[in-house]
Amino acid sequence: MAIKINLVDGTSIEITEDTYIIAWKYQSSLMASNDDHYYLDCIFKGNFEDGKVSEQDEENKLEGLISAADWITIGKDNKNSLKTTAILSITRD
Numbered sequence: 001m002a003i004k005i006n007l008v009d010g011t012s013i014e015i016t017e018d019t020y021i022i023a024w025k026y027q028s029s030l031m032a033s034n035d036d037h038y039y040l041d042c043i044f045k046g047n048f049e050d051g052k053v054s055e056q057d058e059e060n061k062l063e064g065l066i067s068a069a070d071w072i073t074i075g076k077d078n079k080n081s082l083k084t085t086a087i088l089s090i091t092r093d
Helices: 055-068
Strands: 001-008 011-015 021-029 040-049 072-073 088-092
Touching: 001 055, 001 072, 021 055, 040 055
Parallel strands: none
Antiparallel strands: 001 011, 001 088, 021 040, 021 072
8 A cells, every 4th residue: 555645846745554644633722721822632643554444445544634634744753744735635556
């Protein structure tokens, strides 16, 4: 299995069953006890295999995760996050 996330700048990121992904969703709360009203909640952390139900739904699961997330990091030691609106398409080799 190899799925590619194609970005609007023309680059692609390959996702395999072992790829570690962290996904965050933007949150805001006016009821926060401190002045930090804007933050991200982690909604997924693990290998791509952790979020997959079957071989037939690989793209579907990744599309669902990207749709639910505002930011993702691909790779366990990656220090860069990717805004999900920078994703143009997902293709399977």
